Structures are given as C-alpha cells and as structure tokens.
Amino acid sequence: MKCIYLDHSATTPVDPEVVTAMNPFFSMHYGNPSSMYSIAEISRDAIEQSRSTIASFINASPKEIYFTSGGTESDNQAIFTTAQKQKHKGMHIITSSIEHHAVLYAFQQLEKEGFDVTYLPVDSYGIVSPSSLQKAMRSDTTLVSIMHANNEVGTMQDILSLATIAHEKGALFHTDAVQAIGKVPVDVQLMNVDLLSSSAHKLYGPKGVGFLYAKKGTPFSSYLYGGGQENKKRPGTENVPGIVGFAKAIELAQNRSLDDHQHLQNLATFLTDGIQNLVSDVLFTGHPTQRTPGHVSVCFKYVEGESILLMLDSHGICVSSGSACTSGSLDASHVLLAMGIDSATAQGSIRLTMGRQNTMEDMKAVLNVLPEIIEKLRKMSPLC
Amino acid sequence: MYTKKVKDHFMNPRNVGSIENADAQGEIGNPQCGDIMHIDIKVENGVIVDIKFQTFGCAAAIASSSMVTEIAKGKTLIEAEKLTNQMVADALGGLPPAKMHCSNLAADALHRAIQDYRRKHPEVE
Numbered sequence: 001m002k003c004i005y006l007d008h009s010a011t012t013p014v015d016p017e018v019v020t021a022m023n024p025f026f027s028m029h030y031g032n033p034s035s036m037y038s039i040a041e042i043s044r045d046a047i048e049q050s051r052s053t054i055a056s057f058i059n060a061s062p063k064e065i066y067f068t069s070g071g072t073e074s075d076n077q078a079i080f081t082t083a084q085k086q087k088h089k090g091m092h093i094i095t096s097s098i099e100h101h102a103v104l105y106a107f108q109q110l111e112k113e114g115f116d117v118t119y120l121p122v123d124s125y126g127i128v129s130p131s132s133l134q135k136a137m138r139s140d141t142t143l144v145s146i147m148h149a150n151n152e153v154g155t156m157q158d159i160l161s162l163a164t165i166a167h168e169k170g171a172l173f174h175t176d177a178v179q180a181i182g183k184v185p186v187d188v189q190l191m192n193v194d195l196l197s198s199s200a201h202k203l204y205g206p207k208g209v210g211f212l213y214a215k216k217g218t219p220f221s222s223y224l225y226g227g228g229q230e231n232k233k234r235p236g237t238e239n240v241p242g243i244v245g246f247a248k249a250i251e252l253a254q255n256r257s258l259d260d261h262q263h264l265q266n267l268a269t270f271l272t273d274g275i276q277n278l279v280s281d282v283l284f285t286g287h288p289t290q291r292t293p294g295h296v297s298v299c300f301k302y303v304e305g306e307s308i309l310l311m312l313d314s315h316g317i318c319v320s321s322g323s324a325c326t327s328g329s330l331d332a333s334h335v336l337l338a339m340g341i342d343s344a345t346a347q348g349s350i351r352l353t354m355g356r357q358n359t360m361e362d363m364k365a366v367l368n369v370l371p372e373i374i375e376k377l378r379k380m381s382p383l384c
Numbered sequence: 385m386y387t388k389k390v391k392d393h394f395m396n397p398r399n400v401g402s403i404e405n406a407d408a409q410g411e412i413g414n415p416q417c418g419d420i421m422h423i424d425i426k427v428e429n430g431v432i433v434d435i436k437f438q439t440f441g442c443a444a445a446i447a448s449s450s451m452v453t454e455i456a457k458g459k460t461l462i463e464a465e466k467l468t469n470q471m472v473a474d475a476l477g478g479l480p481p482a483k484m485h486c487s488n489l490a491a492d493a494l495h496r497a498i499q500d501y502r503r504k505h506p507e508v509e
Binding site: 302303304306307310311314323324325331332343344347379380381382383 | 394395397400401411415416417418419420421422437438439440441442443444445446483487
C-alpha cells in the first residue's frame with residue numbers, strides 16, 4: 001500500500017540532496033572540529049560555512065547562531081538561562097497559552113522555582129492580541145516568549161508587534177519558530193526578536209539538530225557543563241553531519257520557498273473545500289489566512305480523533321490528532337481548549353500537514369475515504 | 385501499539401447500534417476524557433438475548449465495547465455481572481497501559497445496563 005504522508009508538522013522526510021551533503025561527514029571527514037590536525041579543519045570549516053548559510057537566511061550574523069540538538073533544547077536554553085540571568089531585574093515572565101510543550105513546560109518549571117508567569121490568552125483563531133501583552137507587561141517583566149507559528153492549528157502571530165511591546169518595557173523577546181522556518185520568511189531584524197529557536201527536521205533536514213539565534217549582547221548562557229564549543233554557549237562535540245544537512249535544507253528552502261508556498265497553499269485549499277463539501281458538522285480551526293501554508297486542522301463533531309487517525313492509517317494515510325488519547329494526557333489539546341473549543345469537539349481533531357512531495361492525487365485519495373470513515377464512526381457514536 | 389484482536393474489533397465492531405424497545409440501558413464516561421459508552425440490552429428469562437453498543441472514543445474504547453457485547457450475548461445476568469474490565473482487556477489480548485483506565489470501561493457500561501434492568505424487574509434473579 002502506498003503511504004500518503006500528511007504529517008509534515010511532525011517531521012519531514014530528509015531531502016536526498018541533504019543526505020548527499022551529509023554523507024562525506026560520517027566516515028570521510030570525521031575529524032573532531034575541536035582537534036588541531038588538518039582533517040579536523042574540514043569539519044570546522046563545514047560548520048562555519050553552514051553557520052553562515054543559516055545566518056544569512058534569517059538575516060543574522062554568523063556569530064549569533066548556536067547549534068543545538070533541536071527545537072526543544074533551543075527553547076529550554078533560551079528560556080531558562082535568560083530568566084535566570086535577569087533575576088536581579090525581575091521575576092515576571094510571559095508566554096502564551098498555546099505554546100509547544102518545550103516552551104510551556106519550561107515556564108511551568110520556572111513557576112515552580114518562584115517565577116511569576118503570565119499565560120496570555122488567545123482568540124478563537126489562536127491569535128495573541130498585542131493589547132493583551134501590553135496589559136500584562138510590568139516593570140519587572142524580563143522575558144516574553146511567543147511562538148511564531150502554532151504546530152497544531154498553523155496560526156501565525158504578529159511577532160514584530162509583540163516583540164516591540166516587550167522591548168518598550170525592557171524585556172527580551174524569544175520566539176519558537178520551529179514551525180515557521182522554511183515555510184514562511186523569517187527575518188530576525190524585521191521581526192525584532194532577541195532569541196529564536198529552530199529545528200532541522202521540520203524542513204527536510206535531519207533529526208537531532210537545531211539552532212538557537214541569540215542577538216549579540218543578549219544575556220543568555222550555556223545550559224550544559226562541558227567543553228568550549230559554540231563560543232562557550234553549547235558544550236559537546238558538534239553534530240557535524242547534522243549541521244551540514246541543516247544548512248543544505250535551508251539552502252533548498254531558500255530556492256524553493258516560493259514554489260513550495262503556492263503548491264502547499266493549493267493542496268490545503270483543495271482539501272479544505274473538499275472536506276467542507278463532503279462532511280457535515282466540521283469545524284476548521286486556526287486562522288483562515290494568517291497561517292502556515294499546507295496546514296489543515298479540523299474537528300469532526302461526535303467522533304474521536306484517534307479513531308479517525310487509525311482508520312486513515314488503515315488506508316495508508318498518515319495524519320495526527322489533538323485528542324486526549326493522542327496527546328498523551330487526560331485532556332484534549334491545550335491549544336484547541338485555549339481557543340475556546342469545547343472538549344467534546346476538540347476530541348475529534350485531525351491535523352493534515354502537507355509537504356513538498358504531496359500531490360493533488362493524495363488530496364483526492366483522502367477525500368475518497370474520509371467521508372465514509374466519519375460516517376462509520378458517527379454511526380457508532382452515542383452523541384449523534 | 386494495539387493487538388490484532390483490538391484492531392479487528394475496532395475495524396469490524398460487533399453489535400453496533402441501539403435496540404428498539406430495549407429492556408435496559410447503561411452509559412458511562414464523558415466527552416471531556418474522550419470516551420462515552422452506551423449499551424442497550426434485551427433480556428428474556430434472565431438471559432441477555434440481544435445487546436448493542438454505541439461508543440464515542442478511541443480504538444481501545446470501541447474494541448472493548450465490541451468485545452463486551454460479544455462475550456455478554458447469551459449469558460445470564462448473573463454471569464454477565466461477573467465480567468470485569470480486566471477480563472474484557474484480556475479477551476482482546478491486552479491493551480496499552482495508558483488505555484487501561486480511560487478507555488476500558490465497557491464492562492462498567494454493561495453493569496449499569498444490568499442495574500437498570502434489575503431496577504425495572506426486581507423479581508428476576
């Protein structure tokens with residue numbers, strides 16, 4: 001059975017060109033970048049070249065890019081170390097109620113450690129209003145972290161407005177851009193952010209590598225103890241093949257972003273219209289236009305998400321869900337609940353995120369089976 | 385993650401639906417946790433002659449509902465009362481640990497239906 005992969009917000013297949021770029025750095029150029037001899041220089045140069053490629057892609061200086069193991073580590077380092085380093089200035093920090101757990105749980109931990117945390121609400125589209133941030137800002141606020149694009153519903157925030165408000169009160173601004181980079185333009189100068197997290201495997205790069213952008217002069221520090229790598233901000237031997245692959249993925253994104261954007265938009269529109277026409281009692285979630293391309297999130301009333309997911313899987317179609325069962329907790333997705341969607345409806349959520357390789361045929365295949373799956377499950381449902 | 389038996393009962397659930405003029409009904413769960421199970425029974429001479437379910441929930445919830453109806457059909461009320469959620473999970477070849485509490489409530493729904501029947505028919509053993 002052909003696999004129709006529609007979960008690109010979870011991860012993406014590594015692009016063959018990325019694999020080719022990485023290959024020499026496993027068994028041929030394996031030198032430890034910290035070593036003195038010449039083969040190490042090849043690794044060192046590859047890292048610095050990758051750093052430059054990535055820096056120019058987001059309009060940063062190479063010295064402002066710190067390689068990490070991925071989005072979670074970048075988020076954790078940005079949040080914990082800046083909050084701790086600015087403790088003398090204040091203990092109030094702000095985030096939104098729809099963050100990825102890598103941010104949300106970091107804030108909850110800081111709360112346990114005595115920080116005062118404000119979780120900003122969102123509207124029904126998942127937008128954080130600049131005025132709510134304005135109201136929440138205090139003289140002792142030191143850090144604001146609000147995600148660029150939401151993983152579950154695709155909604156994008158007006159980062160420039162939010163960052164400007166944070167700066168007016170002297171606070172730092174961090175954004176988790178894991179879902180945005182490679183899909184929409186990300187320019188740290190235009191967005192006016194101090195810190196930004198990214199991960200390679202969301203944009204056809206390898207798993208296990210990411211970066212933290214930290215604007216020159218930002219008070220952050222190493223989160224681990226060890227060697228002096230990454231300008232003493234991130235100890236540990238660098239993941240050279242991963243870093244090289246990340247840079248290649250960024251390069252490909254740069255070349256293809258316009259084509260990708262249009263293609264993904266077309267697929268999402270076709271799928272959304274199809275679902276709307278073929279299935280009753282559906283609720284599309286997230287902002288209709290201010291969202292990442294190729295992202296469809298929808299709740300099917302009276303049925304549960306895991307059941308839809310598994311029935312689609314039996315047809316070779318891979319999607320994800322925000323139901324309690326699939327979120328690994330006892331409640332449905334905190335994102336959907338924060339957007340004011342009732343629990344029962346949120347249980348029926350499905351996320352379909354398209355990628356470069358998907359075709360209109362894939363969308364048609366989904367529309368071919370989805371209506372009957374929903375009908376079958378609704379026949380079983382006592383809520384119908 | 386799920387056993388073959390769970391997948392079979394999930395993809396081809398037995399005894400789905402409701403019974404017209406059911407003798408008794410039982411329901412358990414709530415939409416917040418994502419599982420609601422509803423069971424209808426028809427009883428003759430103390431024996432469950434027909435049983436149907438409707439379930440809102442994950443694969444484990446649907447499969448355990450289907451399994452409980454299969455086991456209970458043809459059993460006396462006294463026999464059916466002895467069924468436990470654990471027995472239903474065992475009959476399915478086991479359920480993932482995370483599903484044992486929230487989604488494995490089918491026997492409880494059946495017990496509620498039997499309680500409902502006994503309330504209406506106190507004379508039956």
